[in-house]
Amino acid sequence: MCGITGLITSSTGLEKRLKKMADVISHRGPDDEGFWIDDKGEVGLGHRRLSIIDLSSAGHQPMANEDGTVWIVFNGEVYNFGDIKPELEAKGHVFRSQTDSEVLIHAYEEYGEKMVGRLNGMWAFIIYDTKNQRLFASRDRMGVKPLYYYRSGQDLVLGSEIKAILASDLVKPAVDLEGLNEYFTFQNILSERTLFADVKMLPAGYNLTYDLAKKRLSLSQYWDLKYAPENKSEDEFAEMITETFRESMDRHLISDVPVGATISGGMDSSAIVATTTKHFRNLDTFTGGFDTKNLAEGDRSFDERGDARLIAKTFGTNHHERLISPSDALDYLPSIAYHFEDPKVAMCYTFYLIAEIVSKEVKVVLSGSGGDEAFAGYPWRYQLIEGKTNRHDFDQALYGWWSRLVKDQDKKRFFTPRVLGQIDLKTPFKEYGKIIDAAGDVSPVNKTLYFENKTFLHGMLMVEDKMDMAFSVEGRVPFLDNEMVDIARRIPDELKYRGGNGKYLLRKAFKQLLPEEITEKRKQGFTPPDQTWYRRELKDDIEDLLMGQKTLSHQYINPTYIRQVLDEHNAGADNRLIMWSLMFFEWWCRIYLDGQKVPTLGNEKVPTRVQAG
Template identity: 30%
Template sequence: MCGILGLVSKDPIDRGRAHAALDLIAHRGPDGDNSWHDSDANIWFGHRRLSIIDLSHAGDQPMHSADGRFVLIFNGEIYNYVELRNELIAAGVTFQSASDSEVIIEGYRAWGVGVLTKLNGMFALALYDRGQRMMLCARDRHAEKPFLYTMGDRFFAFGSEYKALLALPGVPHDHDELRVVTETCQPGSSADRQRQTVFTAIEQLLPGEAMVVNCATLERKTWRYFDIDLTRQRSFADPKDAMAEFRDLFVDSVRIRMRSDVEVGSCLSGGLDSSAIVGAVRHLLGPDAVYHTFTGRFPGTPADEWHFAEMVVNASGVVSHIVEPTVDRFIADLPSFMWHNELPVGSSSQFAQWCVFRLAKEHNVTVLLDGQGADELMGGYEQYFAFYIRSLKARGETARLARELPEIERRYPAAQMDRAMRMKSAVPQRLRHALAHMLNRGSDIRFGLKPGYSEAVSEHTARQDLGSGDPLRDALYEDSFERFLTTLLRYGDRNSMAHSREVRLPFCDHRLSEFVLSLPPELIMGNVQTKRPIREGLREFLPEAIATRWNKQGFRPPQDLWFTSPGFLELMQDTLTSSSFRQSEIWDQKWWLKVLDRIRAGDLGLGWNLWQPFIHEMWKQHFLKPATQGIEPKRLAA
């Protein structure tokens, strides 16, 4: 796990400026700081290393092939590198290291760009072929690791984080304010699902994409090397067979993600996903191996899930570590938190995640397994039942519908939009906006936008018809590879890397995605349950109370209660009355000051709405302004 930065230019490269930009992402790799420069070809690669596999200097990057032809910088892990290495050795390849990085180089020599389809892992990589003066760039299938790039008339540059690219000469700092606000109001709607990022000069590779750059002409070609055939559907005579196959794939996904030359632990929330991972780890390690878990707690509030996490701790015999993400801790960490996240975050749950990763660092556990990805792949939120019902109707499953629909409505009351919500959404936004301001009522975030922008920020981004004929499958695919998960993966990357931790996600194994998205809807959400493959296929790893826990609770602090803190209220007041916020072209200051008054009067639920303009302003103050002025993060954290 590392930080990468690269430059290809038609002019001589200022190596001092390039290395200063690399220093801005030093947190991603505190164990190594190396670069390579080809002055004849005007190419510079910089690498910050977090040592995970082969801790010797043989694993350092930029890594050169034995014959000097290939040069690689790579961020991530290749989990099946052992199998690929053995396959290459059998074909006569000799390795100089025990690293997964060298497997990429020799795999490319053997299989060309076809090596990408063989890699099971998370990665952002650039591999330069000195003989051809061509560079292969690629991003993993789920986009767990970032690959950002920018291009001018005479240069091409890429890197792991915005701040490094914005520090390079010739890279404009312009950004699309409306897109930032749209993403702030609706996380997952824009910032991570398109090639164009919110910064005008910076683009990104999308999930499962690769690019070849001609380093002489700077011409480039981009293609997608991975996708899932959504028309492919498997059938099983017995649902138990499907659950058994899912179980085997999942256990193997966990197994290969435990490969490491440093200590591996787990994030544990007490939810279904992280609990299943811890159970599978204990199954693989045996009863006596020491294994550490890290949990965020919110004692005395409805957000506290320790009761469930404790069940897993007791059942698995792990060593448990606990942190309490408080509002005072958030205020103290805010400048550094925003600097590292680089874009506004959807809620305080991202700060809770930040605290868990910092806790792991305090206990010297470098690698963490986490349950991210299961909700989007297997319908973990009750709102997915609306798509499940549509899928059953499309398949003519009338008997199943008649049997399950009453129980869905009882167990998951928010599964379908009720009549009042449908009526409200039918009222034109301009009219709703005017009435809210007239009556000083309402909680729609768009009421706090100035007229014109309120309509521009659509309440729901339209779903795509992906042609599978199955609305549930389309929704799960879209949310896993284009919408919500890609944003959550950005949060996880920035929060883990801020503390030099590596987070690995067993549910983001492409084999699991291909399998689940080939299942009929009843094997994903049938029998009135979210994430049926986990509840039934992984039952042996779960305490009964967790396997049959029907409510979904996100991992987030009691954010509404933070608004009872005098310090937090003062920070909100200062933010809303600042000259920057008052002069905003998009946010309506008067509306948000009234919202703050309503919160002070006891309407704490509005705190979730006020978070959006607040965190947007904090982003401008603690990331955008420093990044465009070249301020180093250590000055922010001081």
């Protein structure tokens, strides 16, 4: 796991620009840094290294082939590099390290862009081919690793994070108003847009190429999720899942540094812990929880530390907990806005705070992300569209549900006249429709799962990447291994979603692995009790942030609407999603548009090791 940058420009000072770009994402790679610039001074690559595989200097990047004609900067892990390497050696390629990065270089020499079809892993990389004057960048199938780019005239800037692109001084931060329109519809941006004008995200499963001689940029999709249900018995599928999961875990445990795991209290993360402890003794596990003493009755179930402790005790882990307080929700928000930069789903301070305690023990952490989207873990969403084969009815249900912040009919009251004059209110539905069209002629459940994989899961992966990397931690997701995803896409609907319950077949596959209390537990997301917090302990601070004299977001969002949101919540409505998004956007404006520094917190909380009894 690392931070990567790439720059093609005719402007002066390329070396200085590259250095600034890498420095601003040093948290992604505190172990080493490196740079390469071509002979003409027009093309440069930068790298910040988090050493995970082959900790020696042989893993230094940017890395080149034998004659220095192909250079790479790489972020991620290719889990099957050990299988690809012998093939390349048999074809005459010579290796100088034990890294997966070097395998990518020689795979590019041998197979060109088609190399990505051979990879099983998570990645974002940039390759520059000096002979052909060609830049080639790629992002993994599911989008576990981020890669952003900016193109203007003869300038092309790429980076693991947008702040690296801004540090090039070739782009000035401004709000992408259509991105803002999408975000305050879905609490997510479904298109390639970001909140930053002219800065785009390379989509998952896509390659980017840039021909330096022709000044031509092109994007191409090399993989997509295609559902193809097969006629196999429950037992056959369950056995396939069990074996493939074991193989995936074997691949995801390859590391030259300590590995830990997060536990949410659910089945997916518990299965990871159960399997990992067969390989490692004294596994470090991590979870977060909330003080339930002063919570409303409905919010007390949000604390899942009891289930996490059950798993920790069952499998004998060294368990660590972070008790998350109401004040944490606002105290850490500026730091989260800085690191997250391009908001997606979730009130992500819980992930940020857990990543902090993870970083004090391990450099690699496994999570259960992807299990729900692969094996149908959100039954209430499938109930919405069940039986809706008519596209209009399907869209009414699904688009309506995912329009979780501001409905289209309320946008004229939500945005200021300045914004309304520059956006198309139909944009969110158009972007939604593109994804549903791409799902193809599949069942309503699989169409919904496709949408979740492309949007909600992708957003969650960005949450985990940015929050983990803020503390120099590599996150890994075994449920998104190529082979796991391939099995999931072949399972019929009725074996994933049955009788109003999700993950039917996965529960069956894991029954021999986990306690019944975990396999039979109803799905619950890792959600803080902030509905109560916003109405009590944080009420005055939220008022000051969103309705104060220093509030910057009023340039874009009608303060009258914000006032209504706060008043409704205080009166008993649940407006916590939009309130968090409004607070995030306010701090985003202060940091990225106004140039305010992120406040420094004193007395950082330390991790707590608990007895899992």
